Amino acid sequence: MRSIVLAPEVDTAPPSHQGASGYEDDIRVKARLLARLKERFLLESPEIPVVDAVFDDLESILGEHAELKMAEIEKLRPRLHAVFRRIVYVSRQPNSGVLPATVVECRSLLMERFPRDFGPALVHVRRLAMAVSALLDELLEDLP
Structure with missing residues (x-):
């Protein structure tokens, strides 16, 4: 199941070295994910x-x-x-x-x-x- 939070930047860069979770423990991937989560949390939250x-x-x-x-x-x-x-x-x-x-x-x-x-x-x-x-x-x- 593809999440809107991870689309499209994270999906375009396949992991080169997979860890136990299946994805590379890459700081750039984590930073992009955090940025998208912050953006979604701030911009798309129904409470604000x-x-x-x-x-x-x-x-x-x-x-x-x-x-x-x-x-x-x-x-x-x-x-x-x-x-x-x-x-x-x-x-x-x-x-x-x-x-x-x-x-x-x-x-x-x-x-x-x-x-x-x-x-x-x-x-x-x-x-x-x-x-x-x-x-x-x-x-x-x-x-x-």
């Missing part, structure tokens, strides 16, 4: 929107002309928080490409309660957006 929508949300929060109202913050925060949880999970995996210090810095946001007052809520959602942006930068940096 398409990456373009994530970047649109980041722009509406952190952009030069961002002027959010409380109703917009309340609409954006759950989506951004869902993306953030997923990205933190992926970032904690070995060989994710994210520095452990970055993950530690960002994880504290997972435990914070969402403030009800406008000022603290705006600060919270901006911190969340900056954390998502930082993690995405490191995660997507090495994708082919």
Whole structure:
């Protein structure tokens, strides 16, 4: 059974030396597989929107002309928080490409309660957006 994650790059390079699992223990094959898994996990997961929508949300929060109202913050925060949880999970995996210090810095946001007052809520959602942006930068940096 052919997996969508492995198509087409991994299938085009047959292993030259087969190990116990049937495939070469090649770092390039592992790197391509990890990159495709990260891409699929981030881009095709039903729990998070398409990456373009994530970047649109980041722009509406952190952009030069961002002027959010409380109703917009309340609409954006759950989506951004869902993306953030997923990205933190992926970032904690070995060989994710994210520095452990970055993950530690960002994880504290997972435990914070969402403030009800406008000022603290705006600060919270901006911190969340900056954390998502930082993690995405490191995660997507090495994708082919």
